[in-house]
Amino acid sequence: MKKAFKTIFILIILAAIGYIGWKVVLSYRPKEQIITFKNEKIVRQNVLRTIAATGTVEPQELVNVGAQVNGKIMSFGKDTDGNTMDFGSKVKTGMVLAQIDDVSYKAELQEAEATKKRAEASILTAEASIKEAEARAKLAASNWERAQTLYAQKALTKTDFDSNEAEFYTSQASVATAKAKLADAQASLSSAEASLTRAKRNLDYCVITAPMDGVIIDRRVSIGQTVVSNQSASSIFLVAKEFSKMQVWVSVNEADIGFIKPGMDVSFACDAFPGQEFRGKVFRLRLNATLSSNVVTYIVEVNTDNTSGLLVPYLTANVKFIRDERRNVLSVSNGALRFMPPAEFIDPAFEVKELGENEAHLWIENSNGLLKPVTVKTGLNNGVTAEIISGDVKDGDVIITGVDVQYAMNEATAGGQASSNNPFLPNMPKMPGRGSAGARQRAEERAAAQGGAPAGAPPAGGAPRGPRPN
Numbered sequence: 050m051k052k053a054f055k056t057i058f059i060l061i062i063l064a065a066i067g068y069i070g071w072k073v074v075l076s077y078r079p080k081e082q083i084i085t086f087k088n089e090k091i092v093r094q095n096v097l098r099t100i101a102a103t104g105t106v107e108p109q110e111l112v113n114v115g116a117q118v119n120g121k122i123m124s125f126g127k128d129t130d131g132n133t134m135d136f137g138s139k140v141k142t143g144m145v146l147a148q149i150d151d152v153s154y155k156a157e158l159q160e161a162e163a164t165k166k167r168a169e170a171s172i173l174t175a176e177a178s179i180k181e182a183e184a185r186a187k188l189a190a191s192n193w194e195r196a197q198t199l200y201a202q203k204a205l206t207k208t209d210f211d212s213n214e215a216e217f218y219t220s221q222a223s224v225a226t227a228k229a230k231l232a233d234a235q236a237s238l239s240s241a242e243a244s245l246t247r248a249k250r251n252l253d254y255c256v257i258t259a260p261m262d263g264v265i266i267d268r269r270v271s272i273g274q275t276v277v278s279n280q281s282a283s284s285i286f287l288v289a290k291e292f293s294k295m296q297v298w299v300s301v302n303e304a305d306i307g308f309i310k311p312g313m314d315v316s317f318a319c320d321a322f323p324g325q326e327f328r329g330k331v332f333r334l335r336l337n338a339t340l341s342s343n344v345v346t347y348i349v350e351v352n353t354d355n356t357s358g359l360l361v362p363y364l365t366a367n368v369k370f371i372r373d374e375r376r377n378v379l380s381v382s383n384g385a386l387r388f389m390p391p392a393e394f395i396d397p398a399f400e401v402k403e404l405g406e407n408e409a410h411l412w413i414e415n416s417n418g419l420l421k422p423v424t425v426k427t428g429l430n431n432g433v434t435a436e437i438i439s440g441d442v443k444d445g446d447v448i449i450t451g452v453d454v455q456y457a458m459n460e461a462t463a464g465g466q467a468s469s470n471n472p473f474l475p476n477m478p479k480m481p482g483r484g485s486a487g488a489r490q491r492a493e494e495r496a497a498a499q500g501g502a503p504a505g506a507p508p509a510g511g512a513p514r515g516p517r518p519n
Contacts, residue, residue: 087451099369104299108289120149140259151255161245168238175231186220193217329353379437
């Protein structure tokens with residue numbers, strides 16, 4: 050019993066394999082080929098060879114305005130429109146941006162002025178002391194000279210002689226001391242003047258002014274906030290130069306930096322303005338490269354005109370450095386230059402010549418459905434599009450870029466199904482629909498089988514419908 054069951058099972062497997070093989074063979078029967086040509090037009094356009102990079106739009110000049118003195122922000126100034134200084138305010142050089150509390154600095158100025166006056170008085174005192182000391186020294190010199198004469202004549206005692214000598218030298222020392230006091234008073238005056246200058250400058254620093262014509266990008270303090278200056282001055286405002294001129298700081302890979310030169314034309318686009326192209330020129334290459342993930346990049350500054358006012362700081366720019374450019378020239382895709390049709394599609398009436406340097410064949414369809422070659426010379430090629438310098442072609446000519454082969458449906462498909470049906474799936478029989486539509490379809494089929502009304506005609510009135518099929 051087991052042997053018979055095994056034999057039946059093997060026969061079933063073989064039958065299934067045979068059926069599947071038969072279906073596969075039917076699906077690969079020869080089909081009718083439908084051949085179409087892919088084409089494109091020769092057009093006039095700009096052909097560019099570029100270096101792509103990404104950058105950031107920056108103001109051409111940016112100043113971080115800080116405080117050089119400590120104190121509380123008392124008030125903000127007015128911008129060109131008469132409004133209080135804030136984000137986006139337009140300012141002119143010298144306009145008041147903010148006022149710091151200046152009470153203590155005014156007191157320091159008054160103290161410095163008083164110190165200077167004391168130093169000036171000390172100078173006057175020292176000068177008077179010098180004159181007094183010089184007068185005494187002159188008198189002492191006369192007495193000393195007379196004492197020497199009298200002592201030689203033995204008309205003066207030794208005691209008086211020594212007294213005159215001591216007085217003479219003492220007077221000379223007094224003159225030197227008075228002069229030293231004058232020098233000290235003059236030094237005190239210089240120190241007082243320096244303190245006065247510093248006090249005046251600190252008082253001036255209480256008024257923060259705009260360093261240039263521009264726009265306030267950022268206001269970093271509020272009224273009542275205390276600012277503390279240190280070695281790095283505290284930032285209060287970020288002022289950018291007028292936006293009529295802007296820069297793009299572009300990060301360029303080291304592999305491309307050798308092609309970047311000052312004055313090179315640049316085009317860039319920003320996601321904020323779809324379809325808008327901006328132009329600029331390379332201004333400067335910064336030599337302080339950065340290393341990140343073993344990739345060396347350099348910053349290239351690009352100057353651009355912004356009289357339209359569209360560009361604002363810190364937009365991301367998709368930049369193209371234009372290494373070479375051809376404007377409004379005949380051009381064709383590189384795919385068309387590489388295309389070589391099979392021999393059976395080439396018109397034998399035309400010879401396919403050998404190509405020279407920078408030459409290529411373009412293919413044009415003849416009236417007989419075959420292709421003829423046209424030799425053209427190419428110029429600038431950016432890897433996608435090539436410039437056509439010469440050749441028997443013109444703007445708008447249609448050229449062939451490929452051959453597309455399709456196959457018609459074969460006999461292995463049934464019921465209008467495409468030849469791509471899976472041969473491994475069984476063809477299920479079509480069942481009639483349900484409801485009144487299905488009943489009408491079955492009645493028409495019975496009438497046609499009995500030789501009565503043609504299929505599609507309604508059954509005769511009152512005719513028996515017969516048993517309903519299961």
